Each structure stands twice: as C-alpha cells, then as structure tokens.
Amino acid sequence: MLKIKKIVKKYEGTDKNTLDISEISFKRGTITKIIGANGIGKTTFLSILAGLMDFEGKISFDKYSINEDYQKYLLVTSYIGNDLFLYDYLTGREMIYFVQKMINSKKDIDCDLINFIDESGLSEYLDIFTKEMSLGTKQKLSIVLALLVSPKVLLLDEPFVNLDDHSKIALIKLLKLKSKEDQLIIIYATHLPEDTVGELSDATIQLTKRDGEGADLVWQ
Secondary structure (H helix, E strand, O other), X not given: OEEEEEEEEOOOOOXXXXXXXXXXXXXXXXXXXXXXXXXXXXHHHHHHHOOOOOOEEEXXXXXXXXXXXXXXXXXXXXXXXXXXXXXXXXXXXXXXXXXXXXXXXXXXXXXXXXXXXXXXXXXXXXXXXXXXXXXHHHHHHHHHHHHHOOOOEEEEEOXXXXXXXXXXXXXXXXXXXXXXXOOOEEEEEOOOOHHHHOOOOOEEEEEEEOOOOOEEEEEO
C-alpha cells in the first residue's frame, strides 16, 4: 500500500502552500485518476510521489519510506511526466535492450508489453532513432520502458494527451492488465473527460483549492 501522511508543498518566494494534502492511501491493484483545473498542482503532486521534489510530510510504500529509504523507494516507483527522457541516437529497440541490461534482466519482454507494442502501432517505429519519433510514439515507448523495470507504483502525468484513439484503447487495456496481474498501483493525472479515455480508473480524486490554503484531494 502507498500511504501519504500530510503533504505540504510551498514554492520559494510564496507565502501560501501549493499543496496541503491530508492523509490518504492507495491499495495494490488499483488505478486512481487525479483530476483538477490546470495549474492546481497535479504535476507537483505526482512529482512529489516520484521523489523529484522536496516537501513536508511522509510518504511510504509498504516498509519503504521516501523520507528514510529514498533509494529503495525509488526502485519500486516509475514516473512518466511531460518531459520524456530518451537517448536521441538510440532506436526504440535499443532503448528496450538498454533498460533490460541496466536491470540485469535475462527475461524476454512479457506478453502484455509485446501485445501493447503491436496493438498501439509502436512496433512500426522501433528501429528509428528516438529523436525522430513523434511525441505519441515517444510516450508509448516510455511506458514500455517504465513497465520493464517491474515497478510497484506507476505514476503517469497526462498519459493519453499525445495518443490517437487506437493507442488509447491499447494503453487502457495494458494498464488494466498490469494493475490486476502485477497488483500494480497506478496513479495518473488527466484533464480529459471519461468518455475520451474510456473506463480505466477504479477511483477518482479531485485536487481542489481550499480558501486561503493549498490544494487538497477529495474523493469523488
């Protein structure tokens, strides 16, 4: 279980909290959607969960605390944000091989990922340099790479925004499978309505500003 106990985030030079989140938890095998107005703090919240921003409070996954076991916490967490970090002069296939070598994996890519690569159309672009890929193709490749490391928590910031309808359907199928088969906790932020991305989430949380205070999470 991923547990949050009072997250407070204030940017330097401001006198108000950007986020002021009370206690909340996410169970294994669940998919949670984070919604809220632009600029309210969805990306900030995911970045904090990913260990990329300092904050006040406590976050833990099972026995690993981001505060006390930072490196171990990062090993069970994958995050895909707006900036996609890929090596320009490696092909998609080489990127997959590179990550497999990094984690010392001798296993073949699992069937769910292979099916996603085929069904999303990513297979057509695996042999070109990543710098030549469209944003949507880079996003699909980044999702494959993030899942290759077998995370326990997957954080996605606007995962559907650059995808065509065909790829959205393939991604929804993949995330549902991984959530249940691997008991993966998936948390994603989106501004797209439900009928655009299909039925994916088990729960929805709205990030809402409170009068004179930072944004907090409200279950829908």
